[in-house]
Amino acid sequence: MALLTEDDVVNKTFTESRYREEGYNQDEVDDFLDEVAETIKQLTEERDSLREELAQSKARVGELEASGGQTQQVAAATQPQTTNETGDLAGPAAGVLALAQQLHDKYVNEGREESERILAEANTESARIIKEGEDQYNRTLTQLEQERGLLERKISELRDFERDYRSRLKSYLESLLSNVESGNTGAGSI
Numbered sequence: 001m002a003l004l005t006e007d008d009v010v011n012k013t014f015t016e017s018r019y020r021e022e023g024y025n026q027d028e029v030d031d032f033l034d035e036v037a038e039t040i041k042q043l044t045e046e047r048d049s050l051r052e053e054l055a056q057s058k059a060r061v062g063e064l065e066a067s068g069g070q071t072q073q074v075a076a077a078t079q080p081q082t083t084n085e086t087g088d089l090a091g092p093a094a095g096v097l098a099l100a101q102q103l104h105d106k107y108v109n110e111g112r113e114e115s116e117r118i119l120a121e122a123n124t125e126s127a128r129i130i131k132e133g134e135d136q137y138n139r140t141l142t143q144l145e146q147e148r149g150l151l152e153r154k155i156s157e158l159r160d161f162e163r164d165y166r167s168r169l170k171s172y173l174e175s176l177l178s179n180v181e182s183g184n185t186g187a188g189s190i
Contacts, residue, residue, distance in 0.1 A: 012032055050118060053118065054115065054118045057115050057118070058111075060111050064107045064111065
């Protein structure tokens with residue numbers, strides 16, 4: 001089963017069921033939700049694994065850095081030793097110590113490189129998530145501004161309608177009042 005992308009989730013459409021008036025095909029929805037759940041599970045496991053690797057790498061770097069001081073102490077203690085007529089032991093001991101130092105340096109460098117790689121990946125992922133959040137914020141803000149403009153236009157139209165309606169109603173009432181007044185003066189003279 002392939003991992004889902006954000007676009008897969010956002011653009012997923014379901015066909016309408018033939019047996020119901022409203023809703024979606026329940027089996028299709030369930031299958032899709034199973035895929036989403038599996039993807040989330042895999043991503044969570046991968047994240048936990050990477051965190052564990054990082055912790056192990058940091059611990060190993062700490063061990064190697066701590067043992068680096070001990071290696072230098074051992075090298076200083078064993079350097080000037082010699083034996084009877086066969087020569088000195090400093091040569092072979094120094095070779096072993098040099099090899100140990102090389103291994104130490106190699107592991108420390110590998111640990112640092114791994115640590116830097118994991119941190120770079122984490123920073124990249126962090127930047128991506130922040131950018132997505134900012135994009136969503138900007139889209140939502142733009143949409144809300146458009147809706148506000150539409151509502152402001154509707155309010156303006158309603159105010160214009162109210163003003164026009166009041167004016168017409170006032171004119172109508174004044175004409176009725178005028179008719180009543182002109183009818184009263186005419187009725188009194190009859």
